[in-house]
Amino acid sequence: MKKVILSIALAASGIFTSTSVQAANTVNTTNEKPIIEVTLDDDGFVDVKFEELNEKVQAAINALKETYDIDVIKYNAEKQITKVKVTNKEDQSQKKIYFDNEGVETTWEEPVKDIEQETKTEEVL
Numbered sequence: 001m002k003k004v005i006l007s008i009a010l011a012a013s014g015i016f017t018s019t020s021v022q023a024a025n026t027v028n029t030t031n032e033k034p035i036i037e038v039t040l041d042d043d044g045f046v047d048v049k050f051e052e053l054n055e056k057v058q059a060a061i062n063a064l065k066e067t068y069d070i071d072v073i074k075y076n077a078e079k080q081i082t083k084v085k086v087t088n089k090e091d092q093s094q095k096k097i098y099f100d101n102e103g104v105e106t107t108w109e110e111p112v113k114d115i116e117q118e119t120k121t122e123e124v125l
Contacts, residue, residue, distance in 0.1 A: 043108075044076040044078055044079065045076045045081075046074060046076075047072070048073055048075040048082070049073075050073060053073070054103075056102050057099050057101065057103045058103075060103035060104075061084055067089060068086035068087060068088055069086065069087045070084060070085075071085040071087055073085075080100065080101045081098050081108060082099045083097075084097045084099065
């Protein structure tokens with residue numbers, strides 16, 4: 001008799017546990033809302049052909065061709081910055097390189113500040 005009661009108790013606890021887990025999963029999924037993340041790449045850069053760039057920027061990009069494969073060339077007319085997306089030939093890592101109109105490598109975060117700092121340094125000298 002003890003075995004029968006023990007078997008019924010174990011079966012009942014197993015059913016209760018599985019019902020509780022299902023109820024908890026149902027509550028979690030009904031309260032969750034789908035998250036959609038949209039990233040817009042609207043940084044002012046537009047696609048440009050290599051031939052449309054000035055000679056200094058073309059020379060700078062040609063110098064990259066020894067080490068990198070050129071993937072994309074974009075230009076921001078407002079900031080006068082050229083963005084070049086490249087892939088390293090050795091390890092296939094990708095990188096973005098920015099050039100000003102003089103073909104000098106610069107940063108996109110603060111290209112104007114870099115130019116201002118160089119001007120101030122020249123004035124002090």
